[in-house]
Structures are given as C-alpha cells and as structure tokens.
Amino acid sequence: MALVVQKYGGTSVGSVERIRNVARRVAKTYDDGNDVVVVVSAMSGETNKLVSLANEMCDFPSEREFDVLVATGEQVTISLLAMCLQSMGYQAKSYLGSQIPIITDSDFTRARIERIGDKKIREDLKNGTIIVVAGFQGVDRDGNVTTLGRGGSDTSAVAVAAALKADVCEIFTDVDGVYTTDPRIVPEAAKIEKISYDEMLEMASLGAKVLQTRSVEFAKKYGVDVHVRSSFNDNPGTLVTKEDEDMETVLVSGITYNKDESKISVLRVPDKPGIASALFSPLSAAGITVDMIIQNVSTDGSTDLTFTVPRGDFKKALKTVEETAREIGAAGVNSDEHIAKISIVGVGMRSHSGVASKMFQVLAAEGINIQMISTSEIKISCVIDAKYTELAVRVLHEAFELAKKDIKAE
Ligand code: ASP
Ligand code: MG
Numbered sequence: 001m002a003l004v005v006q007k008y009g010g011t012s013v014g015s016v017e018r019i020r021n022v023a024r025r026v027a028k029t030y031d032d033g034n035d036v037v038v039v040v041s042a043m044s045g046e047t048n049k050l051v052s053l054a055n056e057m058c059d060f061p062s063e064r065e066f067d068v069l070v071a072t073g074e075q076v077t078i079s080l081l082a083m084c085l086q087s088m089g090y091q092a093k094s095y096l097g098s099q100i101p102i103i104t105d106s107d108f109t110r111a112r113i114e115r116i117g118d119k120k121i122r123e124d125l126k127n128g129t130i131i132v133v134a135g136f137q138g139v140d141r142d143g144n145v146t147t148l149g150r151g152g153s154d155t156s157a158v159a160v161a162a163a164l165k166a167d168v169c170e171i172f173t174d175v176d177g178v179y180t181t182d183p184r185i186v187p188e189a190a191k192i193e194k195i196s197y198d199e200m201l202e203m204a205s206l207g208a209k210v211l212q213t214r215s216v217e218f219a220k221k222y223g224v225d226v227h228v229r230s231s232f233n234d235n236p237g238t239l240v241t242k243e244d245e246d247m248e249t250v251l252v253s254g255i256t257y258n259k260d261e262s263k264i265s266v267l268r269v270p271d272k273p274g275i276a277s278a279l280f281s282p283l284s285a286a287g288i289t290v291d292m293i294i295q296n297v298s299t300d301g302s303t304d305l306t307f308t309v310p311r312g313d314f315k316k317a318l319k320t321v322e323e324t325a326r327e328i329g330a331a332g333v334n335s336d337e338h339i340a341k342i343s344i345v346g347v348g349m350r351s352h353s354g355v356a357s358k359m360f361q362v363l364a365a366e367g368i369n370i371q372m373i374s375t376s377e378i379k380i381s382c383v384i385d386a387k388y389t390e391l392a393v394r395v396l397h398e399a400f401e402l403a404k405k406d407i408k409a410e
Helices: 016-031 046-057 063-070 072-087 119-126 153-164 197-206 213-222 275-285 311-328 355-365 386-399
Strands: 003-008 035-040 092-095 102-104 113-116 130-134 137-139 145-147 168-173 194-196 226-230 238-241 254-258 261-270 293-295 302-310 332-336 339-345 372-376 379-385
Touching: 003 016, 003 153, 016 035, 016 072, 016 130, 035 072, 035 119, 035 153, 046 063, 046 072, 063 072, 063 145, 072 092, 072 130, 092 119, 102 153, 113 153, 119 130, 119 153, 130 153, 153 168, 153 213, 194 197, 197 213, 197 238, 197 254, 197 339, 197 379, 213 226, 254 386, 261 275, 261 311, 261 339, 275 302, 275 311, 302 311, 311 332, 339 386, 355 379, 355 386, 379 386
Parallel strands: 003 035, 003 168, 035 130, 092 130, 102 137, 168 226, 194 238
Antiparallel strands: 102 113, 137 145, 226 238, 254 339, 261 302, 261 332, 293 302, 339 379, 372 379
C-alpha cells in the first residue's frame, strides 16, 4: 500500500463533469489499495476573475485582502470534489490550507511554506478517508490567509507530499507531460520520460509552463519524485527526479522560449565604481527583477550596459532607468520590447563541449542575429528579435535531434 498525493489543475476541475472524472480517478487510486491525498486548484479562469474583481474595486488592493479574495477559488473545488466522492460512497473530507494547517510566512501573494501539520491528515487516512486539500493557500502564524503565487497549487502538492513522505506526487494537468519543446511550434516535439530537477528548474523558469518553479525547488530539496501527467488519459507522463547517468548522455533535453521580456540599454555610462548599483538599486526597490545583464569593456572611460526585464514591468523600468541615466550622466537610453529569449537546457552540457557553438551556428545559418547571450552549467540562452522565435525553436529542435524517435528519418 502506497501513499499517493495527486494534484489536479484548473482545467482538470473546470466543470462539474470534469470534477466527476477527477473523483473517478481518485476513487480508482483508492480502490487499488492506496492512501490518497488530493490537492486541487480553482476551476480554470476563476482565479483570473477574482484578480480582476480586486483590480476593479481599487487601484492598489491591500495584499492581505487580495489573498483573502483569491484563495476562495479553491474552496469551491475542494468541497465539490469531496461531495462527489461521498456521493460515490467514499469517505472524503475537504481541508482549507488553514485547517491542515499549511503554515507560511506573511509575504502575502507570494508566501513561502514553512511547515505543514500532518496530524489530522494521518488520523483521517488511518480510518480510510480520502483527503482533499485546497492548493495555492496557507495561513501565517497570526492566522492570516496567504497565497503562494500564481500556479502555487503545484507547490502545495509537492510540499504536502514532502511532509507526508508520500511515495509519489502526481501532478495531473491538461498536457501529457513535459515536452522537448512547445508542440504548438514543433508538432514532432517528444514527451520527455525522465528529467532531472535541475533541468526542470531551468525549463520552468525559462518559460515551460507545466510546473510552478517553486514546486520544483521544493521537490529537489526534499527529493520528492514528481510525475507530471494528463488527467484526460492514462498515458505515462514525465518523471521529474534525481539526476542519473542516463540523463548525462543526452546533450540537450529541451528548448524553451520566453517572449515576456524586454530589453533596455543605457549608453555610454561612466566606467567607475558605483554605477551598476546606482542603476539597479532603484529597479530592485521597485520590485522589478532584472534577468540578463551585459556590460561592454570600456575603451574611452565609458561603457554600454544592456539588460532585460519582464515585459509587464517595461514601462515602469524604463521610466526609472531614464531618471537614473540623467543623474549619472549617461548619453542616453535605448529599448526594445520585441525580443525573445531562446534557451537550450541539458545536464549533458556539463560534460560535453561544443553545444554553445552549435547553437550559434544554427541561428547564424538562418540569418538570426544574437543580441545577448547568457549561460549556466546546464543552459544557454540567446536573446533574438521576437519575430524569429518560432523559426529559432524549430531549427534548434531539429539540429539537436529532439524529435520523436519513431518518426525521425533514418
Ligand atoms: N488557482 C491558482 C492560480 O490560478 C493556483 C493554481 O492554479 O495553481 O494561479
Ligand atoms: Mg498550474
């Protein structure tokens, strides 16, 4: 008998009929002799609706009240799922984050889980009850409702699995697993059977939307095996797990792209201590995360500095940077909103050379100019003109031979 944690995302619980399907799958897992803890998201679209309501009400809703509001989406789905299971003859019980409790810090809208009480869950499981937990939410030490950031139910599920030392954490979603790239761009993209935590972390933070990045950090920290699979069929999905030797034989595991960034260049800033700090401190004070940064060598005592920020923060960032640029005596500021970041990811890069140069060659052969480059041990990212995104993804996918094996020409 195993302890299974299953998480169902918004599309999987998007209607009463779909919740019934989820209940059948949960019941089957239980009937197979497992203890089952289910974590659910709000019905698809519901959290967005709640967010718009808050923004309609006032320009700057307090984050505490915002969390009280957006946490309600999951209260609907836990109760519906528990009712459905009961009507099928099973013992089931729903729990809000505060009832478990899932204790978090007080950083509203992006709280971090600190501790999970497992006493009630263990007692319920012992008497054969199926537990249904609200994802995305927790409670701080003062009893305030908190939420974990958009997509946070993944993190709730992995954290519950870690706390209970579950045998597996299954994340049910509307795709079959993690793909070598976006199948909407490359129909031959292959499902990845097994991927390491580090690769998945890079893929998630670089734009693959299947798992919340924080859930992968959690899984890695506590060694939770995460199985990402579809709630609409029985196909095996992708296992996110510890790195093993097989994984290193693959040069590149996946290709991701991100069109949600924009680029800002500050021209001819004086090349002296304190300049980078003068530029970036106001940005971080404004809560803007800077991603790639490039600074040129200076030939005449001044240098150009280029960096990327999320597209949503572009206007705010530009205004801040223009002010600082004047103060520090830079020659001017350029910007470009139409960029894309294309990345290749694979633990095999650690032990193989030539991967970066191959990426550059492939892009050059298509006449695609590389504007910025950044690398880590297991990733290479290039910023290019956004209009070449699809082309770049396709040619790289082909060059690194990532297509499904059965249809690849021999
Ligand atoms: N309902 C929340 C959201 O839409 C949490 C989740 O779905 O994981 O972000
Ligand atoms: Mg999600």
